[in-house]
Amino acid sequence: MDCIHKYGVWIAESLQLRTKSFEQLWLFITEAGGPKAAFFIVFPCTYFFCRRTGLAVLWVAALTEWLNLMLKSVLFGERPFWWIPESHIFANKLPKLEQYSSTCENGPGSPSGHAMVTAAVWWVVASSLHSYLYRRNCSIPWTYAPYLLYGTILAVVGISRVFVLAHFPHQVFTGSIAGLVLGMYLLRRVPERRPMRFFLVLTSSLMIGTLVLNAALRTLGVDLTWSMALAKKWCKHSEWVRADVATLTSLARDCGALLGMGLAQHWKPGGWPLTRGPQAVALALSYVALYLVCSAPLPLRSPVLYYMLFALKFVFLPQIVVLVPGLVHYMMRKMKWN
Numbered sequence: 001m002d003c004i005h006k007y008g009v010w011i012a013e014s015l016q017l018r019t020k021s022f023e024q025l026w027l028f029i030t031e032a033g034g035p036k037a038a039f040f041i042v043f044p045c046t047y048f049f050c051r052r053t054g055l056a057v058l059w060v061a062a063l064t065e066w067l068n069l070m071l072k073s074v075l076f077g078e079r080p081f082w083w084i085p086e087s088h089i090f091a092n093k094l095p096k097l098e099q100y101s102s103t104c105e106n107g108p109g110s111p112s113g114h115a116m117v118t119a120a121v122w123w124v125v126a127s128s129l130h131s132y133l134y135r136r137n138c139s140i141p142w143t144y145a146p147y148l149l150y151g152t153i154l155a156v157v158g159i160s161r162v163f164v165l166a167h168f169p170h171q172v173f174t175g176s177i178a179g180l181v182l183g184m185y186l187l188r189r190v191p192e193r194r195p196m197r198f199f200l201v202l203t204s205s206l207m208i209g210t211l212v213l214n215a216a217l218r219t220l221g222v223d224l225t226w227s228m229a230l231a232k233k234w235c236k237h238s239e240w241v242r243a244d245v246a247t248l249t250s251l252a253r254d255c256g257a258l259l260g261m262g263l264a265q266h267w268k269p270g271g272w273p274l275t276r277g278p279q280a281v282a283l284a285l286s287y288v289a290l291y292l293v294c295s296a297p298l299p300l301r302s303p304v305l306y307y308m309l310f311a312l313k314f315v316f317l318p319q320i321v322v323l324v325p326g327l328v329h330y331m332m333r334k335m336k337w338n
Contacts, residue, residue: 072110
């Protein structure tokens with residue numbers, strides 16, 4: 001693997017040297033391409049245009065991130081920012097590389113979660129756009145344009161992850177392939193109108209599966225905090241090693257979103273009829289509400305309370321997206337009555 005890692009470091013160094021002028025763009029893309037964006041940005045937008053596509057995005061994002069979590073736990077992938085000093089291969093001459101605030105993720109690096117979730121979620125979006133354009137009898141180039149957009153998004157997100165030293169290129173590639181396969185598979189199995197019991201059993205299974213895997217790794221003598229220790233040791237600034245990218249945080253996000261998805265489907269299965277104008281207002285109000293929920297501070301002193309409240313944020317996420325159109329519908333009807 002050292003040869004692959006060395007080649008990856010060379011690619012990252014070339015990227016940073018040759019595209020330094022695009023630094024802010026890469027930082028924006030790596031932030032916008034994270035799993036959190038799939039929940040807070042892609043899901044609400046797609047839900048307002050097509051209810052099933054929105055539910056599919058939430059479903060695919062949660063399960064893909066969880067599976068990525070499991071893969072990272074057993075593959076023990078290195079990250080460039082700690083592998084370079086730990087390997088001692090560059091002891092005589094360190095490569096000219098710079099760290100950023102998005103560099104210092106504290107979990108294992110393989111496969112890339114950004115690439116995997118992006119590949120899965122945007123496959124749902126691209127497939128839905130393709131079907132929509134095909135039904136409208138658009139020309140063949142237009143019907144396949146969403147797949148061109150899909151490939152472009154995957155490429156720029158992958159490049160951004162290599163640029164900030166969060167991943168090696170091979171981790172981005174394997175994450176993209178895994179995400180594409182999962183997106184295709186899970187898109188056909190969206191749990192529409194399933195009972196709440198289904199989501200309770202599913203989230204319980206995800207949590208139990210994670211605990212069982214962690215217990216098995218401990219039994220085998222694996223230190224589950226090995227990557228966190230390396231991240232803290234080699235990150236340029238300790239405050240860049242954030243709690244909101246920890247492994248348990250991803251699990252809390254996925255379980256909370258799936259529980260919220262199950263609960264939201266029982267409010268108004270058919271949705272509320274809104275024209276384009278009120279629909280745009282509802283979408284804007286949803287994003288405002290989601291921003292307030294997302295930016296709400298959580299207590300870090302009590303880990304149990306932190307993870308419970310973090311999961312609760314994502315339980316609220318689908319409720320906001322589903323219920324805000326109902327509020328707008330009610331307000332529109334009241335204005336007509338007056």
